[in-house]
Amino acid sequence: MADLSAGARDPLRFLRRHETGLLLAIVLVIGLTTLLDSQHNYWRDPWTNGVQIMRQTSLLGIFAIGSAIVIISGGIDLSSGSVICFSGTICATLLLLLAPERMRGGDAPIDLWVLTLAIAGTLVVGFLIGSLHAWLITVVKLPPFIATLATLVGLRSLAWAICENVTKATLGGRSSQIQIFDPRFRYLATSVWIPAVIFAVLAVCAWVMLSRTVLGRHLYALGGNEEAARLSGVRTDRLKWFAYCFSAILSSIAGILYICEVSVADPQTLGMGYELNAIAAAVVGGCSLQGGLGTVEGTVLGTIFLRTVIDGVAKVIKTGSKVYEGLIVGVVVVFAVALSQTGKLRGREGFFAGPLGLVAAINVSLFAGVMAVLVGPTFVAAPIELLNDVTKRLIGTTLIKGQTTLSAPVLGVWVACSLFALFLLARSSLRTRNRNLARVILGLAIFGVYFALDFGLPAYQMHRATVAVENAGGKIETQANGDVRVEFAGTALDDVTLKSLGDSLRSLHVAELSLAGTNVTDDGMDSLATLTTLKRLDLSRTKVDRGGTRTLGRALPDLDITQ
């Protein structure tokens, strides 16, 4: 008993909290992004980037809190994406019905009472949807997953139907979307403060509600043990009603903000798949899908973490954040939840034991390989550039080449094979001493293979190119300034052979090429157009005429052609 009390008053408990871990993770992600991003956007322009992330976080956070509360109460709300879509459409529809002439275009502002009515109406719709969920779950006794799955698919199509019919009735033509021209909406689209303030206010309200009120405590009790809560005289059905309404109304608020952002209500795409991001944010934030666990502050941090990771990856690999968003969310959820329950994993034999482990090792290696093919070269480039930057400043020179010469597929295969070898080692039943030795050897082997590929592959290509050129009768010489000169002068080289030599000449980085007196014609000039390193070309005594050189000149404008 004495030992227990020591455990309860743990001075370091703050550090062990899920929220603290998330906060540190967010700082780490921001730091890494600043360092690895070759343009250092976060450093140069923290304001714009901060505002951008804050805007995204606020929009996602508003309905993620709703999802979190449903999850804490032991349910699940799959419908938030569709509720966003439906309420956005309803808001636009109400505007269209109340002020049709203003919605046809122009900058004339919509009357304030119309706006207020439309927004109020949308929130009422949110309440009605939440009540529908509660009724389906507590009275019809559907599992929450099924009830909200039904509205997830149903509401989107209802929104579309409403949209088409209302546009036909008011604007005269069927349309699957409703444009909004009101300047106040435009203002909302660019403002970060309005979503941020709404988010902050809702988060504080939800936090007080969950941690300081009877209602909140009963929600935890309901999620922790529903039967016990009911038998403790808690009105569980009303609590569920509250939780689903809260979630749906927050989604409605998000729906209004989302139609502002794009100034159009498009039921086909609005809020598509957002429910999963919201659930992911809640789960990353420490909510358990079994219910009874989770906090508002955790969910807020989970949302920020998700958005910073998405934004960070987009900054580093320089593609639109939309492309990899789903992938990142998936990976983050797996890691965050796995790391937060390390206690459960202890005592396992290892992640890659047994037949399932073998397949998992293949899975992970393949995934890493594919990722290396997709983003590898740029991703490898980022830290190398950073290192070069540092060394240049410190010692005035760079230590390594700025880019890996490995092509994406080779890099991918290397990554996949290396990882797989590491996993196989982890599976093996070697004893500790042998295992450490094997680790060292394998590590050396992996880097050995990398450098062998990085230096050997170009060398091998060079060798093959040399042989091919020499077989065709060409002579290769490297000049004093390092330029490569290839001489075919006087040989019987024709267009077909020249075409087959295209790749070889490219591998040689040829700078000067002499085709004087060969049989090449205009047709062969196409195969030279890809030689970006070519500076001088000798075409004297060939059948190439002006037309051929003109096309070549267009592809390689700096080329100096002798005829």
Added chain:
Amino acid sequence: MPSDVPLISIENVTKRFPGVVALDGVTFDVRAGEFHAVVGENGAGKSTLMKIFSGVIPDFEGTLRIDGQEVRFANTRKAEAAGISIIHQELNLVEDLSAAANVFLGRERRTALGLLDDRAMQRAAATLFAELECNIRPDQPVRRLRVGDQQLVEIAKALSQDASILIMDEPTSALTESEVERLFRIIERLLARGVTIVYISHKLDEVFRRSDRITVLRDGKHVRTMARSETRPRELTHLMVGREISSFHHAEGRAPGEVVLDVKSLSLPWTGHARAWRLRNVSFRLRRGEVLGVAGLMGAGRTELLECLFGTSPEPPVGQIVLEGKEVHFASPADAKRAGVALVTEDRKRLGLFPQLNVRENITVCMLEEAATASLISARKERHAARESIALLNIKTPGTEAAITGLSGGNQQKAIIARWLRTRPKVLLLDDPTRGVDVGAKAELYRVIDRLCREGLGIIVTSSELPELITLCDRILVLCEGRLTGTFERGEFTEQALMEAATRREL
């Protein structure tokens, strides 16, 4: 016949959990073919020890030898392969699978084609159930079975594994007297077959009934191992709790007041069941300051009766319930709570505890309103309320913020009673309140019940142990198959008379 060869020997086994030493250098051995009882209060480390035997806990300090071989089971399958089977106190059944599927879970019989052979499994399960003298239908989902029958499914599962060592962790905690008799007949048969039985219990009558040797654990330490003939129950109790327990009749000198609850021909329908009624024409009165016991075998309708009084019966009851002169119809436990009725449920883990909430939150959950102004909880008032309850019922906890799951069964039960006392009920319903609670805590619960009764509370208590009702109650109602088959005043009741009423089928 038990030999002198140690089959299991435990040497210096220590197991630490965060903050607690569950086992502290425990050393003893179990001989081949003996009935070895392990006794100790809850929290003495009995269950932890058994989890080590059965591979549920793979990491511990010290050595465990089976047949002289040092072993360390990484999981339950490895333990089963070594011939050890365990019947856990908390049942481990898949509720939606049939009884037969549960018996063969993980070792399913297959046909030549590799498909499940349900027929063979059901036949084998039926044979096992017949051996256990129970009439569980093998194809019935376990969810539909009462706790007592579910435990028999667990026992059948262990039997089906042909285990050479059978560990039973409080196997009788949910059984009626006749089921206990049946269990001991089975144990006798198993011993004759040469099976070694390690029997964990805190019920001394069971321990003294058959065991060859008895090991006493207290606070994670080994106290003594002795032959049954060398000791007496009184001495054993003393060793277990470190103090003498006075057994006295609690009911002396109580003075019941006016009628607080009047139940008139209460019936509870049972749609789609051959019996048609879970309860039929039950009438009784409860007075202020009285403890009314409800006795009966499994399925007699004890729990259902309390559920009717608390507004949580599976179907709406028929008949009249009059609380303090007013007829009441409770649609939900919330209604019952507001009217002043409180129910402490039978299955603490499933129906009572909130495992994620701490001790304070578990105690205040029913009456949070008293600690809140305008729905906003005052942390100070709430902690004060929790401390008051902890002191009132003498709940042993490291503090108000400790995890409820870290408390012993008896203290968890007290926390749940405390939760309900905060609602200031007029009628307190206790459904088998001492199930899974050790001897010392039991005595303390009896004292608590007695005190509450003397303070003017009307209490209805059910129990599967007749001696418990006899020491505790002023009057005892006996149910048999949903009918009231006897009402006994204090002085009239003997175990014999109660058992007769509980098995009286026709009336």
